[in-house]
Amino acid sequence: MPQTTHEQQSPELSDPRMSRTGRGIVPVLAFAGITVAVMQTLLVPVIKDLPTLLHTDPSNATWVMTATLLAGAVSTPIMGRLGDLNGKRRMLLASLAVMVTGSLTCAFTDDLVIMIVGRALQGFAMGAIPLGIGIMRDELPREKLGSAMALMSSSIGVGGGLALPGAALVAQHTDWHTLFFGSAGLGVLAMGLTVLAVPETPLRAPGRFDVIGALGLAAGLVLLLLPVTKGSDWGWTSPATLGLIAAALVVLLLWGVFELRSDAPLVDLRTTARREVLLTNLASIMVGVAFYAVSLVLPQLLQLPRSTGYGLGQSMVVAGLCVAPLGLTMMLVAPLYARLSARYGPKVSLMLGLLIIAIGYGAGLGLMSAAWQTVVIAVLLGAGIGLAYSSLPALIIGAVDASATGAATGLNTLMRSIGTSGSSAVIGMVLAHTSVRTGPVAVPSMAGFRTSFMIATGAVLIGLVLAAFLPAQRSAAAPVLLASSAGDAAARMSGLPLAGSGTPLPLAGSGFRGRVVEADGTPVSGANVTLIDRQGGQAGLTTTDAEGRYALAAPAGGSFVLAGSAAGYAPRAYPAAHPATGRPTETDLVLTVSARERRTSLRS
Template identity: 80%
Template sequence: MRRTQRIRHAEELPEPRKARSGPIVPVLAFAGITVAVMQTLLVPVIKDLPVLLDTAPADATWVMTATLLAGAVSTPIMGRLGDLYGKRRMLLASLAVMVIGSLICASTDDLIVMITGRALQGFAMGAIPLGIGIMRDELPREKLGSAMALMSSSIGVGGGLALPVAALVAQHADWHALFLGSAGLGLLAMALTYTLVPEPPLRAPGSFDLIGALGLSLGLVLLLLPVTKGSDWGWTSAPTLGLLAASVVTLVLWGLFELRTPAPLVDLRTTARREVLLTNLASIMVGVAFYAVSLVLPQLLQLPTSTGYGLGQSMVVAGLCVAPLGVTMMFVAPLYARISARRGPKATLMLGMLVIAIGYGAGLGLLSAAWQTVLIAVVLGAGIGLAYSSLPALIIGAVDPSETGAANGLNTLMRSIGTSVSSAVIGMVLANTSVTMGSVEVPSMEGFRISFLIATGAVLVGLVLAAFLPSQRPSAHPVLLASSADAGPAPAAPAPAAPAATAGRTVRHDGAPSSAEPPPPGGTP
């Protein structure tokens, strides 16, 4: 006999762990901000690294490059491990690796050891997609939008807030204190996560794709290494071109393998869906736009007034002027939730990109005073915050609940690729347009404005990509909770944001699985 399909209204579904949902959001957001701090922790002392580490300037840049490469590699891998073995468990592992890396860096002046520690610090970037996955599994629908927005924005929030604090520490204490502070933040994040964040019960089927992980890691390193070091090696040099060609071959072979393996690290068929593919491409453009302001404004603020355009501010003041970028990103999370509830995450992404374009456009003529840089940082922070907040909702609305960790890990990777490309391109522009002041070369105002134009162009490309995304709006209609292979057609939930439900799995109104109700007897697991 055909089993009866059960349909309930979303508001009738039991909310998982409602009593414990309160501390989840601030704890996970704090963990995300903590790992994001690693990206900009050394920016205030980057020009002094060759002296501090007794090495050549070209070699000192590896201290920054190692963190970037490790973060790019870890995000999709830790996301998949979280889907398979537990997101909270992998989040704690990421934070533990970051603490170990921080302690290593705090105890050394050796370049190789420092690079190793910085790579371990960067490995923790996988915590951000893991936190988004935990929120999706644990939070009630009405809290999910603003919570994911805050977690997604933590990359910018942590990076922005770290600049003035790191500058203050670097000016008044030994620079190793930066790493002791990051270790303390990591230990606090671990303690709060272990105590207050539950382990979601949802697991993805299959096993970990070790060959796929190694192949993706190799391909990403071969790609990002020449992108980040191309300005030092020369963009037409044999190492740069050779590594880029090797990355293309490696990633193509990796993709062919992933299409044939039964439990891939990245489901490329899902990734090729229009909504996932366009969201990831738009993420690259947002990453380009985000990093441009982080490269331009601190340099402009600290250049001496004798250049005719430099603002002559101290390292600390420059950090404080840029800090509103991260603070504004944090405060737009509730605004994102309201706009997205009415218009959907696609509209919010497009609005955010439009605000970014306006901010960079205004910046072309507002670079002559410190207060103007603060205004630019606020506008760009609002736009980037709205755009970043939209990305996890778009991804989650297009994939199965058991794939959220890996899918958001890949999306975070796309943002990292965007920031890497931005760093390489804008670094090249600033180097090629520099002017000589006395015995040194400094970036020119022309270079700053070209950088802003590049960021504006990137975000406009992202705006066009976002326009082709399918519209997604929340729906208050009933949702299908269970079905069976022998059941006939049933009225499907019309909420576009909900991914294809796995048969026999309880699904909440927002498309997230509910762990409070088991599958019906005899249902497909």
């Protein structure tokens, strides 16, 4: 049957992703993101009581918070890469399952070491953020992608902010272990909704998983953060501190060399070296520092007794409610980001967000004497962090190929997680070592709070400078959402045969052509071949002829993804590029028989 042209079809038929937008993909993925983000601030309401609850000293108790952030930093590129290779929905469910396991581990223990292990398992679920962004890019029409990615990206802060009052209410009126039972329930609910509403995406990246790269990254980050956390106890010039820092630098250097030489790296450092990717990732670290600083400072300031002379004497619940506007404001600015980015580009919205964060922390240095002042700080910081978080994935996705979406956004979330885990370690150390004694206990001092805010302000200003050097927004070609390729349309106008008619489709200009075959060379007729541009838009779609041949015109030179699919075969995606020389690039696609089809054949 001849294919119909774009003008003859409804939008729903011309873009198969359009029909999926009503199935709840965006709210379910956002809920999953909020659920895993809750783990970051789950214990903030009881942070000042953790040494007593776990029978340890304050510097060791800091690791109950840092372990979650560190595990999140390690898991984000790992899960992003596994999602590209094995399916993003599958890996999203695995992330949530690990989080539930960690929650139940923590729910039944008061032992410090077991608690740290459980908290690390909870943090491992942070890989759900890049996985959710990757699913959105694969499944949503382009006009809805910007606001959806903004909501998913900001869910990190939204979950962290909204968790505070809820966690405070639970911790104040029940045993604190109930927090972990609640988080396990949220994880199970998120898994169920994901199974019901989120389809598995067909895109797969070629290659294998880099086990050595994953282990090297984990070892390097642990070796780096451990002396940062314990340096004040051990002494900054002690052999243990200096030795671990040196070991971390050596491990990370060797890791980088290995990644550059690997044919299937966990982190594509060559892509990372691109100006827009490198600067965005460095700015992401600074945004991560800014987000976690406020989460550590404001709840403790609000709960300290007035007898200290600077504490605001509020209950856990009131403290949580005062900080809750941080998450609420982040959620409210996501639609605003979509408008700003569409008009001015994500670079401008990122710089605006960083500027608002700097104003919020600057104002916070003098607004710490009343509960209402902390609400003002939370609103300002929430608006700025929401804009910044929403801008980061758009900047990254605009700079990488579609098949690397999961790994690239995972790396960007890694940078944010490094910022939050570094912030937790450094500010935890500052607050612990500027503390003052009030009766039998030591409490954070006002000097420590102000120093923490100054660290966050400095980080944001560095991020603002980095963002200023990002390339200006490039005008992207409008997506060509066709049920057939531009070459098909040209062929119809000229009377030339189409793909599927038994004769290979000639190209009016540059593009891709080749064959879709099985591993043994058997042609696959009637297979769909989709051309996807680097912004994730569908630039062409055609079917193969009786001999498995296809041809697709490309709108311009550059990097693309060719995705092949057919009934009874597992879908595959291949990175492809052509130099726009006017000649087609020959690219063959190899499909393998699906597991289900293979089982059916064996039974018959």
